Amino acid sequence: MTDKKIRVLMSKPGIDGHWRGGIVVSRAIRDAGMELIFGGFQNVQQIAEAAIQEDVDVIGLSIHSGAHFAYTQKLLDLLKERGVLDNIMILLGGVIPAKDFAKLKEMGVANIYGPGSMTSDIVEFIQTHIKK
Amino acid sequence: MFDKNYLYKLELKKQEWEEKYKKLKEKDAKFVTDSEIPIKQLYTPLDIKGDYFEKVGFPGEPPYTRGPYPNMYRGRNWTMRLFSGHGTPEETNKRWKYLYENGETGFSAAVDALTFNGIDPTNPDGAPEVGTSGVPLYCIDSLFALTEDIPIDKVSVALVVEPFTCAPVCSMYFNMAKMRGYDISQLLGTTQNDILTMTVGYIPYKNSPPNHLLRLACDFIEWTVPMKNVPKWHPINFTGYNYREGGIDAIQELGFVFASACSHIDNLIERGWKIDDFVNRLAFHLAAHKDFFEEIAKYRAARRIWAKLMKDRYNAQDTRSLQFRFHVQTAGSSLTAQLPMINIVRTAIQGLEANLGGCQSLHTNSYDEAICLPSEEAALVALRTQQVISDETRITNTIDPLAGSYYIEWLTDEVEERVWKYMDKIEKVGTIDKALSTGWLYKEMRDAFHKRRIRLENGEETMLGVNKYPVSYDTVTDVFRTNEKAIEIEVNRIMKLKERRDNTKLEKILDKLRNVCEKEENVMPIVMEATKEGATVQEVCDIYREIYGIWEPPLAI
Numbered sequence: 001m002t003d004k005k006i007r008v009l010m011s012k013p014g015i016d017g018h019w020r021g022g023i024v025v026s027r028a029i030r031d032a033g034m035e036l037i038f039g040g041f042q043n044v045q046q047i048a049e050a051a052i053q054e055d056v057d058v059i060g061l062s063i064h065s066g067a068h069f070a071y072t073q074k075l076l077d078l079l080k081e082r083g084v085l086d087n088i089m090i091l092l093g094g095v096i097p098a099k100d101f102a103k104l105k106e107m108g109v110a111n112i113y114g115p116g117s118m119t120s121d122i123v124e125f126i127q128t129h130i131k132k
Numbered sequence: 133m134f135d136k137n138y139l140y141k142l143e144l145k146k147q148e149w150e151e152k153y154k155k156l157k158e159k160d161a162k163f164v165t166d167s168e169i170p171i172k173q174l175y176t177p178l179d180i181k182g183d184y185f186e187k188v189g190f191p192g193e194p195p196y197t198r199g200p201y202p203n204m205y206r207g208r209n210w211t212m213r214l215f216s217g218h219g220t221p222e223e224t225n226k227r228w229k230y231l232y233e234n235g236e237t238g239f240s241a242a243v244d245a246l247t248f249n250g251i252d253p254t255n256p257d258g259a260p261e262v263g264t265s266g267v268p269l270y271c272i273d274s275l276f277a278l279t280e281d282i283p284i285d286k287v288s289v290a291l292v293v294e295p296f297t298c299a300p301v302c303s304m305y306f307n308m309a310k311m312r313g314y315d316i317s318q319l320l321g322t323t324q325n326d327i328l329t330m331t332v333g334y335i336p337y338k339n340s341p342p343n344h345l346l347r348l349a350c351d352f353i354e355w356t357v358p359m360k361n362v363p364k365w366h367p368i369n370f371t372g373y374n375y376r377e378g379g380i381d382a383i384q385e386l387g388f389v390f391a392s393a394c395s396h397i398d399n400l401i402e403r404g405w406k407i408d409d410f411v412n413r414l415a416f417h418l419a420a421h422k423d424f425f426e427e428i429a430k431y432r433a434a435r436r437i438w439a440k441l442m443k444d445r446y447n448a449q450d451t452r453s454l455q456f457r458f459h460v461q462t463a464g465s466s467l468t469a470q471l472p473m474i475n476i477v478r479t480a481i482q483g484l485e486a487n488l489g490g491c492q493s494l495h496t497n498s499y500d501e502a503i504c505l506p507s508e509e510a511a512l513v514a515l516r517t518q519q520v521i522s523d524e525t526r527i528t529n530t531i532d533p534l535a536g537s538y539y540i541e542w543l544t545d546e547v548e549e550r551v552w553k554y555m556d557k558i559e560k561v562g563t564i565d566k567a568l569s570t571g572w573l574y575k576e577m578r579d580a581f582h583k584r585r586i587r588l589e590n591g592e593e594t595m596l597g598v599n600k601y602p603v604s605y606d607t608v609t610d611v612f613r614t615n616e617k618a619i620e621i622e623v624n625r626i627m628k629l630k631e632r633r634d635n636t637k638l639e640k641i642l643d644k645l646r647n648v649c650e651k652e653e654n655v656m657p658i659v660m661e662a663t664k665e666g667a668t669v670q671e672v673c674d675i676y677r678e679i680y681g682i683w684e685p686p687l688a689i
Contacts, residue, residue, distance in 0.1 A: 015249050098469070114605055
């Protein structure tokens with residue numbers, strides 16, 4: 001147990017520009033006293049690189065393009081290859097059908113936040129599951 | 133508008149009534165509009181200010197409050213135009229025909245993220261998104277496939293691309309039409325070409341800086357309308373809808389579109405054109421959001437503001453220059469993934485707002501749009517929703533039916549006044565490209581995002597199924613999935629094109645484009661040549677990136 005703040009990387013994999021969700025969640029995370037690293041548009045290599053360099057506890061992915069399986073799988077494979085997957089919590093938010101939640105969790109995503117999610121729930125989930 | 137003695141009598145009676153009212157209890161609620169205009173318990177003739185001729189008038193006559201045309205829906209109904217595109221151009225063509233057979237009266241191409249950003253499917257950064265959020269239109273062959281067997285000489289087509297990819301995608305469309313034997317000077321349609329959609333409505337991926345986007349947008353307006361290459365086309369559609377969806381209010385929505393329109397008009401005037409040479413082809417695309425009466429007042433106020441702006445600021449002489457015409461989309465952000473069938477009700481009410489407000493064309497959302505692109509079934513329900521309004525309700529019997537409502541007329545005045553003030557605020561920052569590059573608009577958007585989040589989280593704004601009577605996220609409704617093979621199909625399409633085309637000839641044309649970009653001349657003539665010879669959207673956009681640079685928007689958190 002240290003006083004170190006929880007570090008969260010918020011990233012938009014791919015090229016889709018729907019940005020409201022990512023900004024709204026970023027602000028909520030910062031307001032909750034966590035350290036926010038806002039990555040913006042990043043490809044999966046850049047996300048993995050930033051996550052390792054910044055020593056983050058959580059990666060939040062904002063995906064509204066319908067391509068959530070493709071990007072998430074690529075990132076998980078890369079993090080596994082770099083040997084850091086076990087140390088980082090992956091959260092997913094965006095236009096993601098509830099039907100896809102089970103498969104995404106099986107792949108290794110800690111939780112998924114679809115339309116209508118409350119930022120307070122996201123903050124609480126992180127604070128409960130990351131033990132510092 | 134009313135006799136003084138009559139109003140005096142009314143004032144006395146109203147005071148008496150208010151005394152009685154004060155003794156009654158009101159429910160615990162904030163009586164304000166969505167944009168936080170305080171609303172009184174009752175409106176009477178005492179709230180109506182000004183002269184009927186000056187403020188309201190007749191349809192088809194200044195100030196156009198009651199509509200741009202004398203006959204409005206008694207002449208013909210609004211155009212039913214569903215924003216539609218998914219997977220591949222062939223699949224989108226099939227959907228367009230399906231909707232057309234079911235009574236749709238205009239087409240609108242929703243493109244994918246690669247087409248929006250000028251990225252080819254061979255680029256790994258965007259490859260997983262081929263066709264996932266719209267139709268991929270990367271080369272001229274795609275435009276042939278999209279419009280096969282569709283009467284584009286009779287039905288208008290909206291191409292929803294923005295300034296960065298407007299020239300390549302639209303020139304592909306015009307070249308395709310020419311090759312099919314159509315006279316492009318007769319073509320009907322619209323290009324969105326809206327700088328704010330791809331900067332604050334949606335953030336750009338490797339696009340050029342705003343001053344160049346503004347110039348590209350104006351190049352297209354200039355080439356189509358005053359230069360008379362496609363004079364019947366609407367070369368721009370100022371799309372308040374897209375940023376309204378982020379959470380800005382009705383006042384800001386109109387403020388953004390009018391400030392943006394003025395920046396474009398000023399650019400064209402600087403190029404030597406007269407206001408009446410082009411302004412009557414500029415169009416607008418507004419939202420139909422959750423506040424029923426405020427939205428109707430917004431449409432009426434927008435018409436009046438535009439007429440004044442064109443007359444007083446730009447001294448337009450042609451009456452058509454004063455007519456504000458607009459497309460409406462119902463509010464996607466009001467839809468929920470919880471209890472998706474309720475979305476049909478929301479959309480019907482919002483569609484009715486647009487029609488009571490006198491829109492020229494309407495997109496109604498599908499009930500599944502909170503979770504995926506519309507399925508065929510959901511798109512048909514959306515189309516039928518507009519048809520219920522047009523064919524079953526008889527609301528088209530008379531023009532501007534809510535005019536004369538004390539509340540509506542008062543609210544129209546109130547919205548108008550607030551929009552003028554907000555426009556002044558934007559114009560103090562500068563032209564629309566300055567408002568972007570300085571980050572001012574990003575801060576306005578950011579503040580709107582958070583305001584809406586707080587309103588939803590503290591229940592000030594109701595979303596049934598989410599913050600009132602909450603239910604779990606729906607797992608019942610079918611999820612429409614786009615074609616997983618789209619990447620392969622589109623890569624093949626591009627490969628075949630590249631094998632077929634004369635690369636040496638194309639290189640020379642692209643060199644000329646480089647030169648045109650360096651000199652900041654109108655890009656359209658040379659982009660027409662390039663796409664005819666088989667240049668892809670990315671190949672054109674890469675030259676913009678090379679000459680104009682790539683812009684990182686100053687996002688605010």
